[in-house]
Amino acid sequence: MKILIDGIEIEAQPGETILEATRRTGIHIPTLCYHEAFGGQGSCRFCMVEVTKNGSSRVVASCTYPVNDGIEVKTSTPQIDKIRRNIAMLLYKRAPNSLFMQTLYKEYLCTENNLVEDPYEKCILCRLCVNACAAMGASAISTVMRGTDKRVATPYDDASAACIGCAACAEVCPTGCIEVQEDNNIRRIWNRDFTMVACEECGKNFATREQLAYIADRSKQEADADELRLCTNCRRKVLARKLETFNG
Amino acid sequence: MDKILVVQPEKCTGCRTCELVCSYTHTGEINPARARISVFSFERVGFSTPVVCQQCTSAACMAVCPVGAISRDNNGAMVVNHDRCLRCKMCAIACPLGATLYDYVEDKMVKCDLCGGDPACVKLCPSGAISYQDANAANFTKRKDYAARFKDVYEEVG
Numbered sequence: 122m123k124i125l126i127d128g129i130e131i132e133a134q135p136g137e138t139i140l141e142a143t144r145r146t147g148i149h150i151p152t153l154c155y156h157e158a159f160g161g162q163g164s165c166r167f168c169m170v171e172v173t174k175n176g177s178s179r180v181v182a183s184c185t186y187p188v189n190d191g192i193e194v195k196t197s198t199p200q201i202d203k204i205r206r207n208i209a210m211l212l213y214k215r216a217p218n219s220l221f222m223q224t225l226y227k228e229y230l231c232t233e234n235n236l237v238e239d240p241y242e243k244c245i246l247c248r249l250c251v252n253a254c255a256a257m258g259a260s261a262i263s264t265v266m267r268g269t270d271k272r273v274a275t276p277y278d279d280a281s282a283a284c285i286g287c288a289a290c291a292e293v294c295p296t297g298c299i300e301v302q303e304d305n306n307i308r309r310i311w312n313r314d315f316t317m318v319a320c321e322e323c324g325k326n327f328a329t330r331e332q333l334a335y336i337a338d339r340s341k342q343e344a345d346a347d348e349l350r351l352c353t354n355c356r357r358k359v360l361a362r363k364l365e366t367f368n369g
Numbered sequence: 370m371d372k373i374l375v376v377q378p379e380k381c382t383g384c385r386t387c388e389l390v391c392s393y394t395h396t397g398e399i400n401p402a403r404a405r406i407s408v409f410s411f412e413r414v415g416f417s418t419p420v421v422c423q424q425c426t427s428a429a430c431m432a433v434c435p436v437g438a439i440s441r442d443n444n445g446a447m448v449v450n451h452d453r454c455l456r457c458k459m460c461a462i463a464c465p466l467g468a469t470l471y472d473y474v475e476d477k478m479v480k481c482d483l484c485g486g487d488p489a490c491v492k493l494c495p496s497g498a499i500s501y502q503d504a505n506a507a508n509f510t511k512r513k514d515y516a517a518r519f520k521d522v523y524e525e526v527g
Contacts, residue, residue: 157452158436253455256435289435289457328462336463340429348465356467357420361409364378365416 122190127197139183139194140168150183150196151205153212153295154247158256161185165212165247169204171195180204206231212245219243219296243298246271250290250299257335259283262290262311280313285331322355373445373504374481374488375511376419381498383410383417387490394489395479396472403472405481406490406499419499421490422447422468422481423512430460430469430480445504446483454478 124133126143133142138161143150153165161168161184170183173193180200195201206229213226214236222245246264250273254262261284265274275281286308291299302309306317306326317326318333328336333349336342342349348356385408388401396403406421428447431439438453439460449460460469460478469480481488483501491501502508 156455157450158438158455253435253457256455257457258435287457287459289455289459292456292458332459332462336429336433336459339459340432340463341427342429342463342465346465348467349462351467353461353464353467353470356465357407358409360466361418361420362411364418365409365411365414 122188124188124191125193127195133188135188137188139170139172139181139186139188139192142188143170143183143194143196148196152184153208153245154249155184156249156252156293159249159252162248162252165208165245167205167208169201171198171201205229210234211236214238216242216245216296216298219245219298221245221296243296244273245296246273247295248273249293249295253289253293254284257285257287257289259285259287261285275311275313278312281311284311284313285335286310286313286315286329287332287335318350320352320355321350322359323352325352327352371444371504372486372501373508373512374421374424374483374491375500375502375508376421376423376515377498377500377511378416378418378515379498380496381408381417381419382496383408384495386493386495387419387421387499390489390493391481394484396474403474403479405468405470405479419490420466420468421499422464423466423515424481424483429463429465433459433463435459442482442485444483444486446486447480448482449478449480451477 122133123130126146127148129146131142131146140150140161150168153167154162155168163182163185166182168183169180171178172181174191209225209229210231213222216222217238218241248264251263254260261281262273262275264271266272288301288310291301306319308315308317308329315329318328318330319326351359385401387406388404388408389399391404391406392398392400406419408417408419410417424445424447431447436453436455438450439447442448458471461471469478472479488501491499
């Protein structure tokens with residue numbers, strides 16, 4: 122089917138969202154809670170676009186709105202820009218401590234107002250961490266509470282038995298609000314302490330025991346396989362050295 | 370998959386040209402630390418070998434990826450979809466060869482992608498230790514031979 126995006130006609134596939142179709146054309150729609158691995162959540166509303174069909178127009182979240190024949194999409198209008206500016210302002214007021222939101226606040230030329238800020242907050246509740254954890258198969262974290270108390274946490278903020286300490290949540294977090302502390306051989310994340318496995322060759326802590334169990338399970342390797350006892354760099358080195366021994 | 374990357378350690382001179390050309394091709398800078406291929410030399414016995422992704426048939430990196438960001442392309446190379454990747458680094462920990470790496474500069478997982486079907490290291494390897502050959506029985510045997518050595522190595526230490 123044909124759809125019109127900012128005056129450019131493109132071919133879209135049924136089932137595709139406006140965002141996916143638009144990204145293919147190279148036109149940029151800003152997003153916060155969208156990640157290609159999880160698809161659209163429609164929660165941040167930052168990707169709002171104006172859709173016109175049969176003469177009537179409406180504002181929709183492009184990450185969840187499926188394309189349909191004959192729609193005309195505008196990705197930037199004064200109304201859309203205002204919506205984005207408001208979201209940037211509100212999220213900044215919620216999480217002023219994150220560099221990410223500070224940058225966005227300036228980028229969208231938000232104006233100062235007297236909304237109360239929480240100076241320590243960094244989370245914008247995009248739920249990417251929750252999705253990442255679910256993708257890992259752990260689902261150790263989720264959003265808890267409702268309304269202004271809403272936040273991401275493990276059940277009752279306890280150390281979660283399901284967590285494998287992979288820190289995928291922290292990696293995917295756009296604002297860097299998930300704390301991962303590594304001290305000697307202990308990795309502390311989500312109120313749980315993980316004992317790190319040290320590389321047998323160089324002694325560098327390279328993974329948690331739970332991560333290695335996850336890998337052994339998924340890749341059908343032996344949990345105590347030789348390669349899983351070495352860090353990435355030493356794996357190559359040791360391999361080459363053993364080859365040498367073998368050749369000699 | 371028409372062609373495969375064949376590594377023959379007995380031909381390697383340890384010149385590290387492959388590391389340089391790999392990092393230059395992929396990152397635009399001459400920096401062996403950012404190369405997808407590593408050479409290890411043992412001067413005492415005069416032995417060198419490149420270690421590079423073997424594009425495994427049942428690839429551990431692909432198996433452990435939680436979001437399916439690693440897939441096989443038309444050239445038979447396992448490639449990373451950086452938009453889909455979470456940077457959880459499970460693939461790097463899972464790779465038995467240690468050939469999937471994290472690039473701190475660009476914040477992404479990197480590995481040999483066979484340069485889209487025209488490996489730069491092969492073109493510049495002066496001794497022919499790395500070659501890109503037709504995926505026929507003879508060349509598969511060469512690669513199996515290389516793999517078998519690894520296997521023996523592991524059995525030896527295991």
